[in-house]
Amino acid sequence: MISGFALAVAAPWLSRIAGKHGGNLLAMLPAVLFAYFLGLVQPVTGAGPISEITRWVPTLGVDLSFRVDGLSLIFCLLITGVGTAVIAYTGAYLASHEQLGRLQAYLLAFMASMLGLVLSDNLLALFVFWELTAFTSYLLIGFKHHEDKSRGSALQAMLVNGLGGLCLLAGVILLSNIGGNTSIVALIGQADAIRAHPHYLAALLLVLMGAFTKSAQFPFHFWLPGAMAAPSPVSAYLHSATMVKAGVYLLARLSPVLGMTPEWVGIIAPIGALTMLIGAVMAFFLTDLKQILAYTTVSMLGALVMLVGINTQESMAAAMVLLIVHSLYKGTLFLVTGSVEHGAGTREIGELGGLRRAMPLTAAIASIAALSMAGVPPMLGFISKELWYESSLQLALGGIPLVAASVVANGLGFALAGVVAYGVFFGKPAHPDPHPHDPNFAMSAGPLLLAGLGLVAGLFPGLLIEPLTGAALTAMAFDASHYHLALWHGINPAFALSLLTFALGAALYTGRERVVANLGRLAGMGRYGPKRLYELSIQKSLAYARFQTNLLQSGYLRSYVMVVVLTSVVMVGLSVTWDKVQSIVVPALDVxxxxxxxxxxxxxxxxxxxxxxxxxxxxxxxxxxxxxxxxxxxxxxxxxxxxxxxxxxxxxxxxxxxxxxxxxxxxxxSSRSTRIRDALVAATAGGLMTLFLLIVLSEPFQSRLSGYFNENSAPLANGRNVVNVILVDYRAFDTMGEITVLAVAAIGVYALLKMRKGEGGSR
Amino acid sequence: MNSLILSTATRLLLPLMLLYSVFLLIRGHNEPGGGFVGGLVAASAIALIKFSSGLERARAALRFDPITLVGTGLLFAFASGLLPLVAGMPFLTALWWDQKIPVLLKAGTPVLFDLGVYVLVVGVVLTMIFALSEE
CATH class of the missing domain: 1.10.287 (Helix Hairpins)
Incomplete structure (x- = not known):
């Protein structure tokens, strides 16, 4: 992880000297890390978690304790694996961009923070990394900082995530107060006590706020499609494969602590299902490839959250497999979108078609990924969907709406997989660019690898996915000894649902144009969604800030003085209570x-x-x-x-x-009335100060400090003038601050006077 | 404004005030005084030149641009905090040199810190006075 941050610092410089091979060079780091984590699979699945602790801020209980178990290992492999593909791809995708080095620095820094997030066992350290990912994401979304839209989207993502982050911080603190510990492993040990605690619900809701904003759950889903202003590889990496899954990670990680309660299931599962439906339906009406992918991502995040919310061994297993599948195919499809835009000049599906002749390799990659997205055997996507249906079917009567929602969402997903792959690469040729072409090797290798993995893993699920998800289940406190994954589950209700999904999907695909034409008007309702609320609140708070600034900072010295004096009068006045006033002992006058x-x-x-x-x-x-x-x-x-x-x-x-x-x-x-007002303010301030001093003097004088200073000033600090010793030694840090303020004030006066001269004014 | 009395008095007062300001600075550790007061006295001395002989003379007497003095003072104070870091102790820990020096009595990082305050105060006050007089 440290290597990630270090390389991020060096990246701009490296990418300049390495020229066009910079991307491949930088991709070596995630590749090496991927190999390292792959090497950990055997020990972790065999012998159990590995952990390592470094004290960081011991007074606050913040340790950098890293712990590798099955759950973190899945994420580590995804982060480094997809990271390798994305960084290599970026090098070629933006080869001629002058700020390529900066982008790669951000990407590496993001990767490092994300690894920190999934490896931390300490809740507070986890929070720090959580915020770091939001911060690097802000930089990446706003990469095209000269465009208004990019900056707006970046800010929106930052604010929504910031809100969630603050809630998460509160939740984490509450949780560690209840449990008396900041280590997740230790908290799992006290899970029963935590669930029974009166603050359980508050802690749960706060943590959920964090997870839902990060993973773009309804009603916070709108920031994710906005985040697509980032370059395609960034979208592939952050906003589909890794960062947005951090919320799912958090839920899965804390499920042994907070889960298994009616509240957990009752809140999380419906919200996940709702998000899943909304995402899928909205994606269906869009025409921009990237936006379609963005909304299907929202949909799948909803599905993941729903599965984690159901919180049974089967649903957790389904969530883990779906997580892997989704990262593999969605990452691939985003990269493919980048290639299509690069090679054919547009992302509008209406203007694209029959690209398979011109871009055969890209077409092949896209088809494999889309098959996985559609959940067709023998892809890994099929396995995940079978597991998904099985686990929802196990629910009692309450599970029926969830099953129905799942089938509809998956049907829409199937149709959309058809749109992004079949519609673009097959059918009648159409494209604005006269010479569409496959991208070069660096841009194809990554997506090819990711898509291929989805196929291989589907054919041999026992090879890698089974031990990994098994270890993850153990990490979530399930007994995974009988856990087994297979491509073929036999003819059962889940399989029937799969068939139903295919039929629905095919029907939706063929009828898509007619549906869109008839229902397109309804899509305009999106205007009244939570995004509108967000925009309104931003507008209103800006307006309020302006009003407040005008009120308090009028530019007249006299009103500043007034505001300062009145504020201190009110603040000090609040602390003076009646019994304090009664306790005043008027000192004997000896003047x-x-x-x-x-x-x-x-x-x-x-x-x-x-x-x-x-x-x-x-x-x-x-x-x-x-x-x-x-x-x-x-x-x-x-x-x-x-x-x-x-x-x-x-x-x-x-x-x-x-x-x-x-x-x-x-x-x-000044008029007579202002004078009277000023006199009143002055008299109040003076009177209050007198009162205050009298109260202070009436308290018995207890000072261990002055005794200490008097005794130690000469022997320890070599000075007999206690006042001065305090200034330059005991409290030198304060003095430092004060002289800095003085310096700033001097520069301020100097600059103001010089500026006026510069204007040529001679008042 | 040319007053014979003022300029004569300045000639006599100036060395005394400057000497006094340094005296205040050095003795501050054991008796009333210190970098802040010392700096104020020194600044008053230079301001006196300004009133008796004009801004240009005052600038010439100071030799440095007062803004530079502000930065230098801050740098001294900061450096006195950094030195203990090099020795592996927390920022701003007082370090003392064992040898006694005739005039300064004792040398250590707090003395450097106080010197920083002195230089900064001279700089801050004179920056403002000079800037205002230029108008």
């Missing part, structure tokens, strides 16, 4: 004559400053107030403060004089 005189001078000067007309005189009066206060500090034995106050006062008078010199003579501009 000397000179102290009283000093106070009178300060008060007099302050009043004069407020009443006087001429501005220079007001500044002088202000200076008197300042010097008076400095003297006060000196009298009450704070020489450091007194000295500083004295110098600061001197310099601020100088600054005031310099500023006032260039301002017009002060006139009385």
């Amino acid at each position: 000397r004559l000179h102290e009283v005189l000093l106070a009178v001078v300060i008060l007099g000067a302050a009043l004069m400053m407020a009443r006087i007309g001429a501005s220079l005189a007001a500044v002088a009066a202000l200076g008197v107030v300042g010097y008076g206060v400095a003297l006060m500090f000196y009298l009450f034995s704070a020489p450091d403060l007194a000295m500083t106050q004295l110098s600061v006062e001197t310099l601020s008078v100088i600054l005031f004089v310099l500023v006032l010199r260039s301002l017009p003579e002060a006139k009385s501009l």
Whole structure:
């Protein structure tokens, strides 16, 4: 994983020096990692999970504890396997793009975060990687940053995922509080206690928010089709094969902790089924290849979530197999779409047809993948669908709607597989590009490999898929000892449903044009979906921000002062309660004559400053107030403060004089009522401060700090002036912050004044 | 504004004020004083030149652009924090040199930090005064 981040940093540079072989070179890393994880299959399925712990933030219980079990291994293999294909493909797909290196850097960084996500055993570390994937996804969607649409989609994906991420964080914290642990393995041990806990439902809902936004479940499904603004290989990798499955991963990972309850099944399964139907139906009405694939992805994510929601051993097995199949065929089809656009010039299905002559290799790849998508034997897709039907049929009466929804969604999926493969590559030749052509080897190898895997795995399911899914079931706390996968399950209800699906699919495919023409008007209803809600909320919050800015930041210094003073009055005032006021002990007055005189001078000067007309005189009066206060500090034995106050006062008078010199003579501009208002605000602030000080002084004075500082200042910090030692040693970090603020203020003043000169103004 | 009294006084006061500011800086660790006050006094001294002999003289007397001083001060303070990192300790840990130096008494990273504050304060105050006087 670290190698992923490291290579991501080096990628732009590498891709420049390696020229056109850069993509293949960078693809070596995922390939090597793939081989590494493949090597782990044997030990993990045989001997059980492998884990490794590094302490990261021990005070918060955040460890980098990595754990490889069956479930993470499936994801690791998908991430690195599809990653290899995608990175090699990208190198060729965008060969002439000047920012190719940057794109590959993002891709590698994403891969590393995704691996971190599926390998973390620590919930908080998992959350960190979760957010990292959202962040890299934002960068990848917005890759064409000069296009408005890309930026909008990227932002939308970021906001939706950010919302889910925050909920997930809350859920994770709640969960670790209930369980008293941040390790998932440890939490599984306390699953019963967690399910019985009164906060169980809250934790579950928060985690679900995270999973549903990430995996584009209804009503958050709209960000995923929007994310298709990214280049095709990115869509293939993030938005179909890996990242969007993170939500499914999270659900599967936490199912032994949170699952097996009526709430789990009752919330997750229906939402999954609904998403599955909506995705499939919407895909059916679209004409852009990539959008079709995007919505079928939403549909399949819904199916995965539904299966995880059903939460039986069979449904989990079906989900795992479907997960693998879907990544293989959907990744392939996205890459193929990229090739078609590259070779034939468009993605509109209406303008495409009969490409098999010009692009034979691409046509073959697409056909294999589409057969898997349609769930035709002997593809792996067939096996997954059989398992899917079997597990839904096992449900009692409540399962009937789920079964019906599944059949409809799969029928639509079958028809759409026909559209993307048969419609584009067979039939009457049609394409805008006069010379369509197959892409080069680097662009074909990846998809060919992925599609081929789907076929091989279908023919020999016992070879790789069975041990992997078996180990994943063990990871989800099921007993997988009798688990067995086969291509042929015999003639049973599931097979009958498969046949029904094929028939429905074929009918839908042939009748597609008529259906679309008749029902096309209804598709416009999408406008009133959750996407509209999202847009509205963005608009409204921007409008509110503008209103608030206008209100609070008027550009007049006087209103800023007012806002600052009033805010502190309210905030401080809230903390003053009546019993605190009653507890005030008025200190015994022991004042000397000179102290009283000093106070009178300060008060007099302050009043004069407020009443006087001429501005220079007001500044002088202000200076008197300042010097008076400095003297006060000196009298009450704070020489450091007194000295500083004295110098600061001197310099601020100088600054005031310099500023006032260039301002017009002060006139009385404010009306009587504003003056009264200002006086009231000032009096409240001053009165409250006095009250506050009296309260503080009435508390018994307990300070271990000053004793500590006094004792240790000289021996530890080599200084006898405690004030200064605090400033430069004990609290040097604070001082550092303060001087930084000073520096920024100076630069600000400098820049503002210079800017005005630049404008040629001579006020 | 040319006042004989002011310019004569400045000539006498200037070395005293500068010396006093350095004195404040050095003694700050044991007696009242420190980088902040020292910096303010030094800045007042330069401001005095500005009022008696004009902006150009003040700039010439300072030699450095005050903005540069702001950056330099911040750099000193930051460097004093980085040194202990090199020695494998947390950021801003105080490191002291065992040898005593005649005037400074003791040398260590907090002294460097205080020097940074001093230089920065001179820079900040004079940046503002100069910028305002230029108008």
